[in-house]
Amino acid sequence: MASRRRTLLKVIILGDSGVGKTSLMNQYVNKKFSNQYKATIGADFLTKEVQFEDRLFTLQIWDTAGQERFQSLGVAFYRGADCCVLVYDVNSMKSFDNLNNWREEFLIQASPSDPDNFPFVLLGNKVDVDGGNSRVVSEKKAKAWCASKGNIPYFETSAKDGTNVEEAFQCIVKNALKNEPEEELYVPDTVDVVGGNRAQRSSGCC
């Protein structure tokens, strides 16, 4: 059968409250950063057109919208994800320790058909804080964790100054493309409830 030309990639970002998930996607998509912290308000999903090996894709980056704070993400949030981005704060050992929980939660809720090879990417964020002096999770420790989970890619980032953000998301796109779609996800004849407006809108951070 003819191969389907996929154009939409869904990426979800998981991690503890306050590690900078929303800021990372805003930095990548909108090149913006806000120092004002509020447990996420206004972030939903953002879309960005990306080109990879001469093909155009719509990258849809889903924030948790704050529902992760009390472990209240629904199964619909996880469904159809092509790549899972795990984020921790290099200045918070607790956020690093909780990565195991987030990874397990993803595998339970999303139930990928090949859990051992599902593409994850780990980001250690906030490397800019206090010039690195308050860092408590070493790069070595993080890389060891990645190696133990099947050698998943690792980037140390700063959503504030943009360090490694572009590089991280390039890798995320590449890994999302490696995820072969399950056959059931192909749905040819949905109806458009909103009418002619086919472009999916996204909202930015308020």
Added chain:
Amino acid sequence: MDEEYDVIVLGTGLKECILSGLLSVDGLKVLHMDRNDYYGGDSTSLNLNQLWKRFRGEDKPPAHLGSSKDYNVDMVPKFMMANGTLVRTLIHTDVTKYLSFKAVDGSYVFSKGKIHKVPATDMEALKSPLMGLFEKRRARNFFIYVQDYNEADPKTHQGLDLTTMTTRELIAKYGLSDDTVDFIGHALALHRDDRYLNEPAIDTVKRMKLYAESLARFQGGSPYIYPLYGLGELPQGFARLSAVYGGTYMLNKPDCKVEFDMEGKVCGVTSEGETAKCKKVVCDPSYLPNKVRKIGKVARAIAIMSHPIASTNDSHSVQIILPQKQLGRKSDMYVFCCSYTHNVAPKGKFIAFVSTEAETDNPQSELKPGIDLLGQVDELFFDIYDRYEPVNEPSLDNCFVSTSYDATTHFETTVTDVLNMYTLITGKAVDLSVDLSAASAAEEY
């Protein structure tokens, strides 16, 4: 917790999630809690493991049924009217961006021991055996009247005051037979019993117009649409809307206890030893059992099958209406079927439901006429539950309790309850009228 909120919402049923979304968008500080670890409450969709746990105790489902996560079995099966108030609410709030929908393949009606397709086109109407030739001409005149009727334009009324004239009187004017009346009242206006005949005709005419508009909306085989992955997507979509606008979500909160002050006004909710303060509580009946009364019982059968329902032209999604007069009971019975094409079951599997208002002490046996239409089933479950409505005075205690989901075929009564509650809570009304025109305008370009 241990914070102060404008509104605490208890239970993540569809009604509660729509309200949570609307209130958060309005800028209210909302805390939304549920005792379950999943969204949807009574209106959720269950995977196979959850289904087995709920209806068969702790049994593990048989392996031949396929992967648990491929199942999304609705606990309150309804289809969405394509032009109805739930679609308008979804557009109004932009929750459509989280969801995908498919048209439902067909709508059928049970008449004289057989099922017949409810005509979706003029050609189908001409061929349909539901009416004789001369009856078709009389019915056509009636349909033209209904189609042209505009409440705001007296010229279209042709001298009839539908706000005082009963449906029976209107139908007598067009000389329609009892069978035709039955068909119009139950298969098009979707009334569940015959009380409508003695009530003002305006309601039936409006319902018929909604049916026709919904049929025309996507020009599928029926007036209905249905979300991929089942109806459990709807509460999750509205919950996400609430979260995006600042709503706080806490699933898996057992024993949510509503606290009252000396004057009997709600002042907070306690769970696991912590109390969140609030000005108002919104909840489904199960969270405030002392403030509701029983108003009926719904009987439902849920079936897993490996084939479409016979005589439906191999439809992957279908509704069959069994009018009460055909069955010799007071309320209509409904059969719904959806399938792997809606991502609610693995490939080759169908999920069917038979629903009605229970009328005897043996509700399970009441469902037999609907179950007989299904043919061979792989698994069958029964869900018999009471329905409740609130009896408290919200202006006195600031508690706003939703009414339980009824056995109707669609969501119009659900949204009516939500909009009424919203007005009680906020003093404002949601205006859903503009959005479809905007959507239509978008459609034209």
